Amino acid sequence: MRYVLVTILTLSLTNGVAQIDASELLIARNTGTKTLADGNAIPVMGFAQTIMENPAIPGPTLEFYEGDSVEIDLWNFSQGAPHTVHLHGLDVDQQNDGVPHLSFEVYHMDHGFYYFKAPHAGTYLYHCHVVSSVHVQAGMYGLLIVHPSDGSQTTWNGGYDYDNSMSLLMSEIDTTWHSDSVMLHTYDTSLMVNYVAVPEYKPQFYLVNGLSDQQIADSSMQLNTSAGAVNYLRLANIGFKGCRVILPSTFGTQIIDSDGRPFPNIEYSDTVLIFPGERYGVLGTLNYEGNENITIEYFDMNTGILENTQYVPIVSSGFVGLNSSNNSNGLLTVQPNPFNQNTTLHIQSENMNEVIINIFDIRGQLVLSEKLTDNIGDELLYEIDGTLLHSGIYLAEVLIDQKERLSQKIIRY
Amino acid sequence: MRKLLSTLLLSLVVVSAQAAVVEDTVYINNGLFTTVDSNTLPYTAFNSSSTFDQQNTQLFIGVGDSLYLTIINTDTQPHGVDITNTTGYTTTVGAGATTTLACQFNQTGIYILHDHLNYPDMAYFGLSTPIVVDNFAGSIFSWNIKEHQLSFNDSIQNNGTVNWSTYYPEYFTINGNSNPAINADPLAKVTGNVGDTLRICVTNTGQSIHSIHFHGYHLRIVFSSKDAAHVDREKDTFSVYPMESLILELIPDKTGEYPVHDHNLVAVTGGGIYPNGMFLTMIIQ
Numbered sequence: 006m007r008y009v010l011v012t013i014l015t016l017s018l019t020n021g022v023a024q025i026d027a028s029e030l031l032i033a034r035n036t037g038t039k040t041l042a043d044g045n046a047i048p049v050m051g052f053a054q055t056i057m058e059n060p061a062i063p064g065p066t067l068e069f070y071e072g073d074s075v076e077i078d079l080w081n082f083s084q085g086a087p088h089t090v091h092l093h094g095l096d097v098d099q100q101n102d103g104v105p106h107l108s109f110e111v112y113h114m115d116h117g118f119y120y121f122k123a124p125h126a127g128t129y130l131y132h133c134h135v136v137s138s139v140h141v142q143a144g145m146y147g148l149l150i151v152h153p154s155d156g157s158q159t160t161w162n163g164g165y166d167y168d169n170s171m172s173l174l175m176s177e178i179d180t181t182w183h184s185d186s187v188m189l190h191t192y193d194t195s196l197m198v199n200y201v202a203v204p205e206y207k208p209q210f211y212l213v214n215g216l217s218d219q220q221i222a223d224s225s226m227q228l229n230t231s232a233g234a235v236n237y238l239r240l241a242n243i244g245f246k247g248c249r250v251i252l253p254s255t256f257g258t259q260i261i262d263s264d265g266r267p268f269p270n271i272e273y274s275d276t277v278l279i280f281p282g283e284r285y286g287v288l289g290t291l292n293y294e295g296n297e298n299i300t301i302e303y304f305d306m307n308t309g310i311l312e313n314t315q316y317v318p319i320v321s322s323g324f325v326g327l328n329s330s331n332n333s334n335g336l337l338t339v340q341p342n343p344f345n346q347n348t349t350l351h352i353q354s355e356n357m358n359e360v361i362i363n364i365f366d367i368r369g370q371l372v373l374s375e376k377l378t379d380n381i382g383d384e385l386l387y388e389i390d391g392t393l394l395h396s397g398i399y400l401a402e403v404l405i406d407q408k409e410r411l412s413q414k415i416i417r418y
Numbered sequence: 419m420r421k422l423l424s425t426l427l428l429s430l431v432v433v434s435a436q437a438a439v440v441e442d443t444v445y446i447n448n449g450l451f452t453t454v455d456s457n458t459l460p461y462t463a464f465n466s467s468s469t470f471d472q473q474n475t476q477l478f479i480g481v482g483d484s485l486y487l488t489i490i491n492t493d494t495q496p497h498g499v500d501i502t503n504t505t506g507y508t509t510t511v512g513a514g515a516t517t518t519l520a521c522q523f524n525q526t527g528i529y530i531l532h533d534h535l536n537y538p539d540m541a542y543f544g545l546s547t548p549i550v551v552d553n554f555a556g557s558i559f560s561w562n563i564k565e566h567q568l569s570f571n572d573s574i575q576n577n578g579t580v581n582w583s584t585y586y587p588e589y590f591t592i593n594g595n596s597n598p599a600i601n602a603d604p605l606a607k608v609t610g611n612v613g614d615t616l617r618i619c620v621t622n623t624g625q626s627i628h629s630i631h632f633h634g635y636h637l638r639i640v641f642s643s644k645d646a647a648h649v650d651r652e653k654d655t656f657s658v659y660p661m662e663s664l665i666l667e668l669i670p671d672k673t674g675e676y677p678v679h680d681h682n683l684v685a686v687t688g689g690g691i692y693p694n695g696m697f698l699t700m701i702i703q
Contacts, residue, residue: 102634202690245684269651282629307625
């Protein structure tokens, strides 16, 4: 009966009652395998998007735009316990929350449909909520990212611009929990609550995006950036341990959001503590070419004892956006850039009457501002006294006649 | 539990127009804590009577109120008395003895009454409970979250030592209960209506860090004992360190029944059984 009702709802929604902007299929599988850093393969549960696919850990990253009307089709392809999709942090209504005894669970070869409107741009999670301790450890989880509605490369609507982004999802694996006695737990569908025994949790593998140790080095997982580029990192923890993510001291790390909401005040720290279920967004920039690491420490939440450390490389190559900025009307050139003593903004646009020059630091704070008026003409040279600025990255913004905006990243060394 | 003295006395200690004088008595009782799977472990609690109750009594007063707290120790050993994030209230109370604290709290927050002797053993062993200081007029719920390891309680009861570097608790409770009994506790069970402003006080008197996840809603941090800079952050998952506390504000925008649980999913178990741990639901009409 449940399947029939859900199908009717789907038809009504797709026949014009409500428009679906984005649709995703998640295939729940109990028969996946995962190769660990020691070369051994273990059984896992997980989410895939094609039948031929081995469910990966983590599952596919689902990406939507703020305001999208979303449909997720969960197809349970495996026998055994049912599955659900909990949309972690998306504040969906009870029916779509994925908690089995409070909404619905999806049985073998059934489909279940989840509907929601993508909330604030930010970083979220999804995972199965059936015997969640077991099914999450088994691998049934993934990231869900909501982008700004305008499709811009910003953290959220009206948020921070960035040049590169990277997501790091932390978790662990205790191979004992992947034995048949745990994964193939009994499940009585006639009961409101199923009681399931679990062993002690003593993970042997500490994962970043499903990989650990040499697997990370052997993969292409690294933050590729350029000197001066603004990087946005999405950090999330779906494991059962605490994580301490340590960025390079030269990264200028700003912690700007958590759990899909901007912080009221930026936190400046090169260390981000992330506990199970939390997500954080950080901005950072390297001002030089070279190699660094993101260090991730996993510690026990009962004892505080450090259990493992993983490293994700940062490779900074080349310089970003140091030449000029233009649009159909105007041109802004900065020479020299980077600079130490002085630099000159060369502004070109037709019949300029009023030009406002603003200099913002990387935190978005206005550090210099000047308004120039009186028939400037088609060309303006404006010199910036470098002694007024500390070394670092700045944004030079030029507003022309209240209708044209040019901007250029500048570096004072 | 909360007794107002005469208007005359009140007028002598006025800090603000609403400040009151509050008299209260708590008893230090030793007894047996019954777990979700009917195991028992030795425990000591702050109770509102001389009868042992594994659910610690919690104190609620207004900002600026003067609290006269009588502490009666019915245990056979002395205990310490202290309040976190305060100075000047540290004392001891001998076996069978009584002591009185006169204290005042001038800021919204949660302060933990606890036994500071042999710290953190006795605070972990049950002698730690929140004093909630808040003038909020709406519905307030309060969670004293904690975890328990049988062998540690046995050792502490017998004046033995425990090695915190080996701590692996088996039971996880809110106000002394695990799921499903948490849901029968009106102080823990969050109920309200769409548009209400609700406050949830979360106090970690255990020794583990807990990561509390709310389904259905984001909540705003009103108070954080660990870091005042966290106030006004809106989140769905909140870390709570040992002997730290949060006051969270929830304004529900939709009806439904939504879980809240520790997202260290080991803490959703009890005695190795899922879901006998730190799990409850909120009901919004």
